[in-house]
Amino acid sequence: MADIAFTKPALPRHGALVLLLPEEGSGGTLHEAAIAATDxxxxxxxEAAGFKGKKGQTATxxxxxxGLSKIVAIGLGKPGDITAENLESLGGTAWPLIAAExxxxxxxxxxxxxxxxxxxxxLKLRSYRFDKYxxxxxxxxxxxxxxxxxxxxDPAKAKAAFAPLAAIAEGIFLARDLVxxxxxxxxxxxxxxxxxxxxKLGVVVEIMGPKEMKKLGFGALLGVAQxxxxxxxxxxxxxxxAPKPAGRGKKEAKKPLCFVGKGVTxxxxxxxxxxxxxxxxxxxxMAGAGTVIGLMAALAGRKAKADVIGLVGLVENMPSxxxxxxxDVVTSYSGQTIEVINTDAxxxxxxxxxxxxxxxxxxxxxxxxxxxxxxxxxxxxxxxxAGMFANDEALAEKLEAxxxxxxxxxxxxxxxxxxxxxxxxxxxxxxxxxxxxxxxITAAQFIQRFVNGxxxxxxxxxxxxxxxxxVPLIPKGASAYGVRLLDRLVADxxxx
Amino acid sequence: MQIRLxxxxxxxxxxxxxxxxxxxxxxxxxxxxxAAAHFTGEAGTSLAxxxxxxxxxxxxxxxxxxxxFERAGGAAIAALGDASALVLDARGLQPAEAAAFAxxxxxxxxxxxxxxxxxxxxxxxxxxxxxxxRPGTIPHWRAAEASARGTLFARDLVxxxxxxxxxAIxxxxxxxxxxxxxxxxxxxxxxxxRRGFGALSAVGREAASGPRLVTLRxxxxxxxxxxAFIGKGLCxxxxxxxxxxxxxxxxxRAxxxxxxxxxxxxxxxxxxxxxxxxxxxxAIAENSTGGxxxxxxxxLTTLSGRTVEVLDTDAxxxxxxxxxxxxxxxxxxxxxxxxxxxxxxxxxxxGHHQAGLFSNDPPLAAALVAAGAAVGEPxxxxxIGVRHREDLNSDIADIKQCAPSGSGASGGRLMPDACxxxxxLREFVGGxxxxxxxxxxxxxxxxADALGPKGASGFGVRLLDRLVAMxxxxxx
Numbered sequence: 001m002a003d004i005a006f007t008k009p010a011l012p013r014h015g016a017l018v019l020l021l022p023e024e025g026s027g028g029t030l031h032e033a034a035i036a037a038t039d040x041x042x043x044x045x046x047e048a049a050g051f052k053g054k055k056g057q058t059a060t061x062x063x064x065x066x067g068l069s070k071i072v073a074i075g076l077g078k079p080g081d082i083t084a085e086n087l088e089s090l091g092g093t094a095w096p097l098i099a100a101e102x103x104x105x106x107x108x109x110x111x112x113x114x115x116x117x118x119x120x121x122x123l124k125l126r127s128y129r130f131d132k133y134x135x136x137x138x139x140x141x142x143x144x145x146x147x148x149x150x151x152x153x154d155p156a157k158a159k160a161a162f163a164p165l166a167a168i169a170e171g172i173f174l175a176r177d178l179v180x181x182x183x184x185x186x187x188x189x190x191x192x193x194x195x196x197x198x199x200k201l202g203v204v205v206e207i208m209g210p211k212e213m214k215k216l217g218f219g220a221l222l223g224v225a226q227x228x229x230x231x232x233x234x235x236x237x238x239x240x241x242a243p244k245p246a247g248r249g250k251k252e253a254k255k256p257l258c259f260v261g262k263g264v265t266x267x268x269x270x271x272x273x274x275x276x277x278x279x280x281x282x283x284x285x286m287a288g289a290g291t292v293i294g295l296m297a298a299l300a301g302r303k304a305k306a307d308v309i310g311l312v313g314l315v316e317n318m319p320s321x322x323x324x325x326x327x328d329v330v331t332s333y334s335g336q337t338i339e340v341i342n343t344d345a346x347x348x349x350x351x352x353x354x355x356x357x358x359x360x361x362x363x364x365x366x367x368x369x370x371x372x373x374x375x376x377x378x379x380x381x382x383x384x385x386a387g388m389f390a391n392d393e394a395l396a397e398k399l400e401a402x403x404x405x406x407x408x409x410x411x412x413x414x415x416x417x418x419x420x421x422x423x424x425x426x427x428x429x430x431x432x433x434x435x436x437x438x439x440x441i442t443a444a445q446f447i448q449r450f451v452n453g454x455x456x457x458x459x460x461x462x463x464x465x466x467x468x469x470x471v472p473l474i475p476k477g478a479s480a481y482g483v484r485l486l487d488r489l490v491a492d493x494x495x496x
Numbered sequence: 497m498q499i500r501l502x503x504x505x506x507x508x509x510x511x512x513x514x515x516x517x518x519x520x521x522x523x524x525x526x527x528x529x530x531a532a533a534h535f536t537g538e539a540g541t542s543l544a545x546x547x548x549x550x551x552x553x554x555x556x557x558x559x560x561x562x563x564x565f566e567r568a569g570g571a572a573i574a575a576l577g578d579a580s581a582l583v584l585d586a587r588g589l590q591p592a593e594a595a596a597f598a599x600x601x602x603x604x605x606x607x608x609x610x611x612x613x614x615x616x617x618x619x620x621x622x623x624x625x626x627x628x629x630r631p632g633t634i635p636h637w638r639a640a641e642a643s644a645r646g647t648l649f650a651r652d653l654v655x656x657x658x659x660x661x662x663x664a665i666x667x668x669x670x671x672x673x674x675x676x677x678x679x680x681x682x683x684x685x686x687x688x689x690r691r692g693f694g695a696l697s698a699v700g701r702e703a704a705s706g707p708r709l710v711t712l713r714x715x716x717x718x719x720x721x722x723x724a725f726i727g728k729g730l731c732x733x734x735x736x737x738x739x740x741x742x743x744x745x746x747x748x749r750a751x752x753x754x755x756x757x758x759x760x761x762x763x764x765x766x767x768x769x770x771x772x773x774x775x776x777x778x779a780i781a782e783n784s785t786g787g788x789x790x791x792x793x794x795x796l797t798t799l800s801g802r803t804v805e806v807l808d809t810d811a812x813x814x815x816x817x818x819x820x821x822x823x824x825x826x827x828x829x830x831x832x833x834x835x836x837x838x839x840x841x842x843x844x845x846x847g848h849h850q851a852g853l854f855s856n857d858p859p860l861a862a863a864l865v866a867a868g869a870a871v872g873e874p875x876x877x878x879x880i881g882v883r884h885r886e887d888l889n890s891d892i893a894d895i896k897q898c899a900p901s902g903s904g905a906s907g908g909r910l911m912p913d914a915c916x917x918x919x920x921l922r923e924f925v926g927g928x929x930x931x932x933x934x935x936x937x938x939x940x941x942x943x944a945d946a947l948g949p950k951g952a953s954g955f956g957v958r959l960l961d962r963l964v965a966m967x968x969x970x971x972x
Contacts, residue, residue, distance in 0.1 A: 375910050376844045376845065378910040378911075378912065379841045379844040379845060379910050379911065379912060379913070380841070380842075380844060380845030380846075380878075380912060380914070380915075381845070381878075381879065381881075381912055381915065382881065382883060382884060382887075382911075382912030382915055382916075383883060383912075384879070384881035384882065384883040384884070385879055385881060409881075411878075411879050412877075413845075413876075414846070414850065414876050416849065418847075418849040419847060419849060422847070436843070436844055437843050437844065437846075437847035437848050437937060438843075438844070438845070438846055438847025438848075438849065439844055440845070441846070441847060442847075463910075
């Protein structure tokens with residue numbers, strides 16, 4: 001990854017110059033300087049390329065003069081388009097255009113220190129690569145960027161604004177690494193071990209194995225795990241960043257926030273085995289857990305002033321002679337019994353025990369769980385929004401707002417008694433599937449039975465965990481959807 | 497089914513339905529029975545007692561919203577058993593509550609359409625609404641009855657098998673609405689083709705009974721632009737060349753439930769002499785498979801001039817609606833609302849308990865949600881995202897009709913087709929305030945409930961009628 005720096009505006013003498021140009025008005029001092037350096041050819045060349053400064057529009061001029069290898073123009077759009085979110089996105093747009101240049105300078109009249117920092121964030125997020133398993137990649141196919149300088153009037157201020165964004169990006173990279181890893185490398189024990197990197201950031205990491213979970217009575221989670229030779233794990237990660245009340249007798253510490261992730265490191269479906277086509281994608285059935293781990297890294301990395309506990313349930317769902325069968329009845333940690341109708345509806349079984357544990361042990365202000373839970377949510381919403389289910393209006397509204405602010409969109413989906421009836425069982429307290437109609441909703445109803453009435457939201461991220469094509473802030477692959485959303489939720493409402 | 501108003505107290509031996517609000521003291525003579533049966537008076541539940549008198553206690557719940565009285569009336573008639581007559585004793589209710597009580601009985605008690613050589617089951621019971629305030633009740637009952645009659649009209653159309661209700665016969669049935677003061681105009685297959693209804697014509701052309709576009713107009717009294725209802729009226733949907741699997745295909749006779757609901761709503765407005773002008777545009781066709789069927793890959797020129805690439809001939813509903821929506825704009829409507837049993841995707845998304853709502857106009861969407869909640873026909877808002885529209889970009893035409901299966905995530909098995917369909921329809925509404933109700937999954941009841949028997953539900957009639965009453969009947 002290239003070094004991202006902030007400098008005062010100065011025309012570079014080599015490498016690439018990226019100019020952020022609005023539809024109307026000045027492109028700033030470096031724009032003027034670039035026009036001079038190109039002997040006035042720049043405006044004509046941009047006109048010839050049809051560049052009008054529309055938001056996200058790009059044009060590249062090779063060897064434009066002044067020693068530069070290229071000038072890249074990126075459109076800022078209309079004045080109303082110039083927002084922090086859009087600039088972050090444009091930073092992402094810029095990356096593939098300058099990745100092959102050792103040095104680049106990015107400049108624009110609009111670049112306040114805050115905006116400059118957001119450009120840096122966008123560049124960084126888009127620059128992510130997961131290339132550890134490529135042994136023969138040609139040199140020319142690798143990015144060569146070493147230093148990208150973003151020009152702004154107050155570099156020190158921009159650098160300070162960039163620091164927390166860089167920490168969030170590091171959390172996102174951790175989550176993307178975990179999600180990208182193949183399932184033979186990343187199994188529950190390995191994934192739990194990797195959580196220990198958080199200790200360096202000041203996060204307390206506790207790992208529980210099958211023995212401890214059996215003793216507690218995690219019958220639902222362990223039922224899923226029993227078919228695999230890989231042992232299950234639960235990881236609890238604590239970041240206690242809230243300022244502690246000074247002196248004795250002051251008001252009590254606030255309740256912690258809990259984030260819970262589904263971590264099925266590979267999901268064959270178990271005895272209710274999945275069709276072969278596309279099954280390799282089931283390596284990312286741990287993306288909910290990956291996001292929670294990445295979120296903890298982000299919060300600790302930027303020293304968030306909040307008490308946050310992340311919990312992930314890690315299992316592998318395999319068919320075998322010892323695997324759970326359709327028809328089995330398991331007793332969850334809550335004491336409620338579950339008839340397993342479909343062993344491929346395993347995520348909710350894992351979440352059931354971890355959520356009950358979280359609410360019982362930590363009495364949180366709220367719980368948000370993330371899970372690649374149902375194909376039905378893709379049929380419902382596609383890949384742009386995650387499905388959000390909540391029993392708490394205020395929490396739902398905060399999540400919606402955080403989604404709009406970060407571009408990690410959520411769409412509210414319903415809960416209700418009529419749906420809850422679909423998971424009635426003849427033999428146990430409930431069954432683990434409610435049929436095709438409203439498949440994501442009945443899954444959420446199931447989970448709701450394990451939150452004990454505490455404020456809770458469930459994000460079904462089956463459609464958003466993986467980017468099937470490049471988008472400005474995510475190269476094709478693991479998206480780490482949810483890290484920015486939940487970091488924003490914490491930052492906007494729970495740190496004061 | 498008729499319900500007559502009466503003011504004469506019940507005679508001995510007449511079965512009486514008595515509303516009872518949860519948490520109120522039980523009538524003394526029945527207190528012991530109520531306690532023994534653990535009857536709580538929850539809305540939509542009832543308790544039949546045969547001694548000392550034949551009384552059906554109908555729970556109206558604790559909060560007693562108008563809908564609760566409807567459900568109470570429905571629960572009462574459901575408990576009637578083999579008795580042939582029922583007196584709805586509403587003397588303790590306000591006129592509006594009494595009307596709702598009777599409407600519920602009508603919605604639940606009217607027998608569903610059946611075509612049998614020997615009549616089975618019993619005829620509809622004789623039902624009377626007993627009220628202490630006949631003049632005060634009449635206007636409320638007139639409105640409630642209109643809405644219920646519209647619903648029953650829609651249900652009967654939906655129940656009719658496709659060999660009974662061909663496109664031509666559907667159009668004829670709709671002609672019967674003229675007797676209520678509705679103007680009916682039918683455009684037949686030839687003129688549709690000549691006038692450029694390229695999508696509707698393509699979908700319907702192979703069937704022995706060709707496509708029709710039916711326009712229903714209710715003038716109202718207000719000097720205002722009309723509200724427009726647009727309905728998908730596929731009398732039968734084989735899927736066409738992209739033929740459906742055999743199992744369950746018989747349900748496709750109900751693929752005209754959107755059009756039936758629009759027609760039922762028009763009837764309701766006419767019966768209660770609504771002041772609001774309204775127009776319904778019903779795109780009626782049968783999607784058959786044969787030598788003249790339209791094909792996947794065909795490019796159709798719609799009435800709007802826009803070209804559409806067909807990928808799946810079983811996504812025909814959005815095609816006929818495209819032409820109908822564009823045509824509706826000629827009426828310069830204040831708002832357009834289309835109803836369609838459009839996608840299996842919405843059933844996966846929302847199940848059988850509510851319909852999907854897509855809209856380009858938040859106030860209209862909010863009004864629809866409120867109307868749906870008021871009549872027990874709930875709607876849930878769904879998104880039309882940027883990506884949903886992008887997925888429809890076509891290499892050969894202006895737009896694809898649906899996203900291709902067989903590529904993309906998970907081998908293309910999982911597609912947000914309901915959202916795609918809504919994104920497609922939006923292209924044909926221009927700037928008009930518009931909402932699309934995907935009613936697949938709610939057009940029929942799998943089991944009877946307090947507001948209807950098993951079978952066709954007539955979903956949408958009462959919702960649209962209520963929407964008009966709430967939002968479009970004020971003088972400007």
